[in-house]
Amino acid sequence: MASLINMKQFILGVLCISLLGCNSNHTELANKPNSTTNDSINLSINKSPQKAGPQIEAYSAFLGTLDTSDATNCGKAVAKFKSLFAKTDAATNDSAYVLFDHYFRRLSNSLEIRYIDYWPTDSIIPEKQAILPSEIALIATLKANGFKFISSEGAWYVNADRDSIQKWFSTLVSPSMKDYLERVAIEDSERYGDDGAILIPITTLADRAVWWERFSNAHPGFVMKDEVMGKYQFYLTELMMGEDNTPAIDWDGKYITDYFLKGYEHLFTKYPESNTTKRLKPYFDALQQKNMTKAQQILSQYKEQKITLW
Numbered sequence: 025m026a027s028l029i030n031m032k033q034f035i036l037g038v039l040c041i042s043l044l045g046c047n048s049n050h051t052e053l054a055n056k057p058n059s060t061t062n063d064s065i066n067l068s069i070n071k072s073p074q075k076a077g078p079q080i081e082a083y084s085a086f087l088g089t090l091d092t093s094d095a096t097n098c099g100k101a102v103a104k105f106k107s108l109f110a111k112t113d114a115a116t117n118d119s120a121y122v123l124f125d126h127y128f129r130r131l132s133n134s135l136e137i138r139y140i141d142y143w144p145t146d147s148i149i150p151e152k153q154a155i156l157p158s159e160i161a162l163i164a165t166l167k168a169n170g171f172k173f174i175s176s177e178g179a180w181y182v183n184a185d186r187d188s189i190q191k192w193f194s195t196l197v198s199p200s201m202k203d204y205l206e207r208v209a210i211e212d213s214e215r216y217g218d219d220g221a222i223l224i225p226i227t228t229l230a231d232r233a234v235w236w237e238r239f240s241n242a243h244p245g246f247v248m249k250d251e252v253m254g255k256y257q258f259y260l261t262e263l264m265m266g267e268d269n270t271p272a273i274d275w276d277g278k279y280i281t282d283y284f285l286k287g288y289e290h291l292f293t294k295y296p297e298s299n300t301t302k303r304l305k306p307y308f309d310a311l312q313q314k315n316m317t318k319a320q321q322i323l324s325q326y327k328e329q330k331i332t333l334w
Contacts, residue, residue, distance in 0.1 A: 038103065045176035075119040079108045083120050087127045092134035098169040102192050103126060115196035118247045121197055123249070125156065128170065135171060135182040142180065177219050186212035200243045204252070207235065209311055220268035226287030232297045254333075260300060261332040263287065264323065280311050303331060 085102050090097040101124055109117045142162070166172065170188040172178045190205035196291075197205070211232065217223050236256035239246075246252060249294050266272035272284045280288070295301050303326065310318040326332040 060240050075115050077112075077116055079112055079116060080120055080123070084123055087123055090127065090131075092127075092131045094140065095131070095135055095165055095169040095171055098131055098171075102170075105193075108198070109196060113200075117197050117245075118201045120191055121201060124193075128189070132182070132184045134169065135166075139182050140179075150301070174215075184212070186305040199240075200246055201248075203239065203301055204246070204248065217267060220248075220270075222262070222267050222270040226283050227290040229259060229263060230287050230295075230300070233263055233300045234291070234298050237298060237300050239304060244287070257331065257333045260303065260326075261334060263291070263300075263304060266330065277316070278314065280308070 109120050154194055169180050170185050172184045172185040184211040190209040194202045215223055240252050274281055292301055307322045
């Protein structure tokens with residue numbers, strides 16, 4: 025399945041690196057739910073700072089009554105959010121959004137599984153070629169509730185529509201959360217990759233890494249700081265390793281590919297003082313010198329320090 029995270033091996037000459045294939049458009053689908061039952065939602069999510077209160081408790085309890093088999097439950101969750109948090113402070117609303125986001129991710133996972141074979145070939149474009157009333161109704165329901173169909177590796181999948189999410193919540197949350205939601209929506213609209221290949225320009229990949237670095241530095245107490253750090257780690261890891269079909273090093277393990285060389289030059293020139301540059305430069309120098317032992321040591325060190333994901 026396209027959204028499942030799969031281990032893959034990429035050999036850089038004598039340097040052997042285990043890579044985890046990932047598509048940023050499928051981050052919603054990384055962990056499959058075990059069922060579509062009414063799972064309760066814990067207030068202490070991801071160890072992020074949470075602001076408790078009667079509205080938060082009421083919203084948590086409400087989300088616990090919604091199963092993850094029906095897309096229209098997203099609309100119910102949004103409506104309940106607006107009724108409870110229209111006049112509360114931004115910090116409370118940010119914490120409430122975290123609850124919504126975790127429910128929404130579970131719902132997205134469940135819907136992808138439910139409709140995995142609905143259009144089994146990407147030769148059909150759902151929004152343009154839906155004919156049956158049931159097909160038209162399904163597309164409309166998904167769109168109204170923050171979902172869309174995307175194609176990947178020859179099939180269609182239900183995926184989150186983050187543009188809808190940011191439009192629903194951006195006026196109700198803090199400025200930092202608004203920036204977060206808008207950025208996630210932008211990246212969602214610019215599909216990162218598919219079938220083991222990176223689709224965006226390498227300069228955009230470098231820009232994304234630095235954007236998340238700066239956001240993390242500007243908002244150290246952000247309520248979704250774990251998600252922010254995860255995004256930064258992902259993009260930094262991709263800058264260092266690439267993907268199976270877009271590797272950072274040519275298949276002979278001798279040279280940095282032209283695609284990544286352009287990205288490194290862009291990063292070092294545009295963001296010379298960024299931590300991303302400072303972390304990439306020693307690795308870049310080792311690769312330029314064909315010192316794969318040193319490159320491996322840097323990768324291992326960053327993984328151990330949780331600077332990169334793998």
